[in-house]
Amino acid sequence: MSPTVFNAYADAAPNLVKTVDNASTISQTIVDEQRNLDALLISAIGLADIGNDVLSTNRKPLTNVLHLLVPTTDLTNEYNKALWCGFAGMAVIAHNQPLPEPSIWITASLTWGGERYRYPTNLPKVAATGGPQCNGLPRLPFNTNPKLLVTDIGANPAQYGNQQLLINSDLLKQLLYGPIAGPPRNPAQIGQPG
Template sequence: MEKIKYKLAGLGMVIVLVAVVAIALTMFVGGFTKTAEVLVEAPRSGLVLDPDAKVKVRGVEIGRVAEVTQQADGARLKLAVDPEMLKLVPANAGVDIRSTTVFGAKYVNFVVPEEPSSNSLKPGATVVAEKVTVEFNTLFQHLSDVLAKVEPEKLNATLSALGTALQGRGETLGELLVNLDVYLREMNPTLPTLQQDFAATADVSNIYADTVGDLLRTVDNAVTTGETLVDEQQGLDDVLANVVGLADTTGSVLRENENNLGTALDLLRPTTALLEEYVPGLNCMINAIGRLMPVADAMFGGMQPGVTMNTNFMFGAEPYKYPEDLPKVNATGGPRCEGLEDRVPGSHANYVVTDTSEGAPYVPSMKIEFNGPKVFQLLFAGLPGVSAP
């Protein structure tokens, strides 16, 4: 019985030790710690990113990598993050996979943007990794792949030729690199403008591409025009000679009459200003006459050959007298279109009362003149300095 008790005591102690070790290991790996799951999709996980890798934000460890799954289009990481620490990660945070040293193990780092969101990252969210640090062994692998495709003798010949070309030109090459650095520093601030110019150039090129047919036809027409000018060069020379002669003659005429032309233009200013003011009225009158042209055409022979007229002899009338019948130029009010374009049959336009009289309204003479004045007298009689013949 004593041996059985000792065996049972030893077995119990072993069980207790195993339980203590199991509990310690479970606590070490966080088995009793409540975690929130976050998924990360990355183009690749890297060569030194394993489960239990650290997860950090702003340099503070907030969890670990629970699982790494390789997929056809990249890698999928399952993160186990402390729920309380997850509140420190903004909802718009990014992710990148970094390494502590060149050859060190990688960890997952949450990148906080310049303008972080007021909401925190929720459990179960999926974040896309922006970049993964490239390892030296990856670079060596790419370099070995390149060297495997390069023939050694050709590489040796290329390096020898390059060495010969650069021999004794170190100072010149250094100056070239310094100047290139200066040029690049000057060009760097204008890169956004250069990008906009490239985009605008693409739009312009598209327009040219759409109009290339018309441009080619224009070139063909220009060629035809050029051939015509070559064939008719003698006639063109004659035309140019005549134009030169006309210019000489016109120049002499203008030089001799420049004062008179200037005076005439000055005298025309009031008249042209008045015409400009009354342009709306003239426009109304011309439009109204245009509508009456069919009626005038019918009245004056448009409906039959010849011109229909009603003529008669009339007694002569007494001509205007100066200065009794001289009108007063003092009417104002501007142009009026009332009743010209929109006249209603049987209606009359309103009479405009203006100050155009020297003292009394004009009353035409009702006397019959048997020996009326001649045309010359009708035109010029009564004017100062003009007398009837």
Template sequence: MTEPSPSKVRLVGVVFLVVLGMVFALAWALYTQSFRSTVTVSLQAGRVGLVMDTGNNVRLRGVEVGRVTAIEPTPQGAVLTLGLDPDQIGRIPADVIAEIVPTTAFGTKYVSLVEPPEPGPGRITEGAVLHNSAVTVELNDVFANLSRLLDSIDPAKVNATLGELARALDGRGDSIAALAAVTDGYLTDLSPKLPVLQRDLEALADVSQLYADVAPDLLRVLDNLTVTGRTVVDQADQLDAFLAGVTLLARTGDDVLRENHEGLVTALDVLRPTTDLLHEYEPGLTCFITGLDRTRQALEPGIGGASPEIRLNSTITLGQPPYENPRNLPKIGAANPPACHGLPFVDETERPTPQIRTDTGLDPHTGEVRPGRPPVAELLFGPLLTTEPSGGDS
């Protein structure tokens, strides 16, 4: 058997290396899912913390739905490129938010997609931009903060403080437990009232805003009150004199009312029928005065207007018989209700106005004129009283 030629051995070695490289490349491509299409979205975060690398998981409700394909630092933090599984897109709402959380205290981090309490109907799409809501604090941050704190304090003082605290708590475990139990009871009772407290705080914010809006007006009012108070102080003597006068007036009025209250009550009782009658005839009085004024305005042009002079029209009327008793005794027999008869505006349908009958015991139409009798003096002054001679010859 002949040995293979060196060139053939080299060729087989090269082919083996090529095949081995292709196997490794295929395994790497399968591991990184290079042959699988993804939906690319962006995640903007203020920071990503440590142990966040490309290839880390993207999870929804604990189920892997994609991977981190790229991390790019920015002045505001970092932008993560997420490659989501197209088969899982239908489960991810468009308004989803992201959190960067670790798998364990020291484990690698992953992106957790959190659905809102009431997700919208839309689904996430290619090119969407998500916003980070929280990044878990790493233990190294805690240790760094603790180290800075320990560097800034004196260990001796810390030791003394802890010693005093230990002595203060020594033997008081039961009291502390009872206090914790009471506090828990208070918190349990307070917990159902937290929504009411929240509403009260919101209302308090509105009230505070209202006070802030009216604060300039309140300050002006206080300034005015300051001026008023200063004026009262400056005029204290006049104010005292005024109050003394008011007090004296009150005492005098009290004396007058105390001495005359019965007379005032009697006067009011006596005035009641008169005021009731005036109240009853108030419509007639009002329209009579208004109509009288309108009549004055209508008659002014006929009697010379409002010039400073007096114009009189005089005539001679028949005399009336002299007063006789009991025929001419005064009598109040009117019983007419209040009426205006069209006043103050009387149209043609209301003319002449109806006659108002009043019974006063007088008859203005008792005079009698006959030719040749009576003489002029009787016409002017009424029948003259004559005395018949008591006796003698005629």
């Protein structure tokens, strides 16, 4: 053997002796804790037996639960983009500076709604396609709005040609003054009602 090998062993000798010393300490600890180690192994075997018993007796119900979860997980997978938008938006809010007092700060305003639905022309229709849309959320550039998503849901707010929202004045009169005698006014809902 070459002197280089002997020098390497000489340099590593203290570490090798320390490793052997630690191995003897570990083996002594195992001997000292033999009863606890036996108890641990017996407990692990018992737990495995109990787990096997639980899983074997509940195999059918667990299989049924997993089969029942398939539609839910499929829907979650289909809408994962929308879920990501929501959770990512909440994550952005979570990193905001905390409020000085426990509370919720909101900026809200009440606006008139869209044109009301009319029966039977505006029956509910589920024909929107394309899946979930984030439209740039949760990180929109400053002073911008997300794009309006136009879908086919069976109602067109502009179909009557009204330039603004019309208040149902006939209903307002009935609420203020009670039932109005005579036939219903403007049953076709053409133009200004009431």
